[in-house]
Each structure stands twice: as structure tokens, then as C-alpha cells.
Amino acid sequence: MDLHVRYEGDDDPDKCTARKLARFDLADLHRSDRATPYGVVLNPHAERALSPADADGDAAGTLVALDCSWESAGEAMFSLPGDHRALPYLVAANPVNFGRPMQLTTVEAFAAALCILGERDHAERVLAKFTWGETFLELNEEPLRRYGDCADSSEVVAIQQEYLDR
Template structure:
């Protein structure tokens, strides 16, 4: 599975996980949407949750949006691909540690890889980050449960269990 990132560059370059992925040759960054390959687009505004069933489409390509929340919705409308939202996961990055749904680009890609059954890819792309292994540890149970689901509706049902516990 390949990792690709649409990169707007509107964050601190020193804290940008997408740039670090590119530096370590673990993802390809694109500044033009037209260059981004067709794949599974990790879109926080998508209507359907990512599930293991999405691995069956044979795309083998994960696309993350590395942009502000404000511009993510506008950018996602223009992006080609199969749009999927990540279910409940908790951030391990130092800025948003412990906060649900506040993932960095690398955390989103790693979470997606796990849900799609590619745990080795998740470990590989998280390797350059001190807190990378912590992301997998913090989310071990939900990622395992999501990866055992048959489809998006089952993923949403599992997510609802976690959201009920958060309240």
C-alpha cells in the first residue's frame, strides 16, 4: 500500500508530520490536486467510515489531506477517489495527546493502514516519530475491533461504543 498526501503547507513546517514522512521516503507529497493519484481519500467530512471492505477495491493507495480543518472541506470536494472518514481514534502526538479525532497526517495514515489490515505499514510510517508507537498502543483495541468489521456500518457501531464511553 502506498501513502500519498495532498499538502497545502499551512502549518508549522517543523511540526508537520507529512513533510517528515516525505523526508524519510515514506509518503509522496503533492501541492496540486491534479497530481494526487486516485485512491482512498481520508476525508474528515466523508459520509462513510473507512472499513476493511475498502481494502477489497484493489486501489492500494491511501491519500491524506494535510491542510487546516477550515480548508479540508473545500479541498475534499475537489479530490478524486473514494472518500472515507476515520472512526474514533485518540491522538498520541504531543500537541493533541489524548484528544479524540485530533490526528496528525501520519496518525491518520497509520490508523487507516491498520483498519485495512496493513499493520506493518502503520509501524513503518510511524517509526520516525518518538510517539509513533504510542499511537498504536493507545488505539490498539479500537484499531483491532475496526479491522475485524465487515463494513462501514459495523465500524460505525464499534465507534458508537467508544463515543458512548467518552460521554
């Protein structure tokens, strides 16, 4: 699966996981919406949750994330072409947002999506470049496995609700 990032460049370059992925040729950075390829766009404002069913859609084979600061990540920022999907409930392992739900870095978002889409080996490869990468998979082992076993978005949302109700 190809990983692409619509890169805003408005966060700390030393902490930017998208830039690090690009340095290791694990993702391609794009400075404009037009340059960013069509794919499954990871969008926290999307109406549908990412599910294994998205591995077979029109946008399959390409994952797209928007890399920007959390302060500027409003709904208007997600104008990229593609099939927009929200990641379900997961907990961050990155040092800035450790333990916070839904405050994932770009690499955590990619890894989560790859796991849900059945590409755990690829997720492990991208996370291996980060000292805390394995911790992300450990913290979210059960939900990632359960989300990956779902047939569609509605099943993912039902499982997510179980975690939210806890």
C-alpha cells in the same frame, strides 16, 4: 500500499508529519489536486467510514490524505478524486493534540487507515519515525483491532458508537 499527501503547506513545517514522511520516502507530497493520484481519500467529512472492505475497492492500493492546518480543513478542501472515507473514533498521541479524539496528524491518520486495512506492519514503519508513534498504537490498540475485524463501514460505525457512548 502507496501513501500520497495533498500538501497545502499552511502549518508549521517543523511539526509537519507529512513532510517528515516524504523526507524518508514513506509518502509522496502533491501540491495540486490534479497531481494527486486516485485512491482512498481520508476525509473526516465523508459519509462512509473506512473499513477493511476498502482494501478491495477501485481505489485500493493508494491512500491519500490532505495535509493542512485544522483551521482550514473545511469540507470544501476535500475535492480530491477517489473514494472518500472517514476514520472512526481514535485518540491522538501527537504532542500538540495528545489525548484529543479525532485530532490526528497525517501520519496518525495513515497509520490508523493501514491498521484498519490489515497492514499493521506498514503502520508501524511510518510511525517509527516519530518518538510518540508507538504511543498512538498503544492508545488505540483495542479500537484499531476491533475496526480491523469489521466486514464493512456499517459495522465500523456501530463499534465507533460504542466508544462515543462511553
